[in-house]
Amino acid sequence: MSVALTLVKPSLLPSLFEQARHGLWMALEALGAWLLADFITGLVHWWEDAYAQAEWPVLGPLVAEPNLLHHRDPRAMTRLPWWKNVDVPVAAGGIALGVLAAFHALSWPLVLAILLAAFTNLVHRWAHQSPAENGRVISWMQEKGLIQSRAQHALHHRWPRKTHYCPLTNTLNPVLERVGFWRGLERLILRLTGLRRRKEPKLDRAA
Ligand SMILES: [Zn+2]
């Protein structure tokens, strides 16, 4: 054995077990970030559907009007350049990162979750495009459940559009619907504040 190796304490050598544990933990954190991004974007989507009003200043034209248009004409977003689907979420994500950085509250899983959430509307766009429009790679990711399938997002667009708000994965929606999460949240808000869900006209085109 060389002198150099004998000088290194065995306890300082990372064992295979420790490396595997570290890798597994990082994979779990990345998975958590993926699900957190799905939940954040689902929460914002639910809030838009339930409470956003077109008459509001700033948020009305910025958020409520595109939301109402999307329910009337789900394919309208696919006729825009892709970056117009993510301009508001990317700006919001940038602000969120800035605020968290100011409070020294950033961690890599949180940064990953915010970045994923900022671009999740692209996954939403792909859910409204045909396989021919999406191409092989995106269609494969949808089929394998790596991103939300077109079939699962179509469940949200069924009248009265009160379910399946999360747009990134196929994982969270079934769980949240089973426990009645969104209905419970609306009941809680009604009880605490008297605020009722927005009335929305039934003016659907095909999703
Ligand atoms: Zn919606």
Ligand SMILES: [Zn+2]
């Ligand atoms: Zn949609």
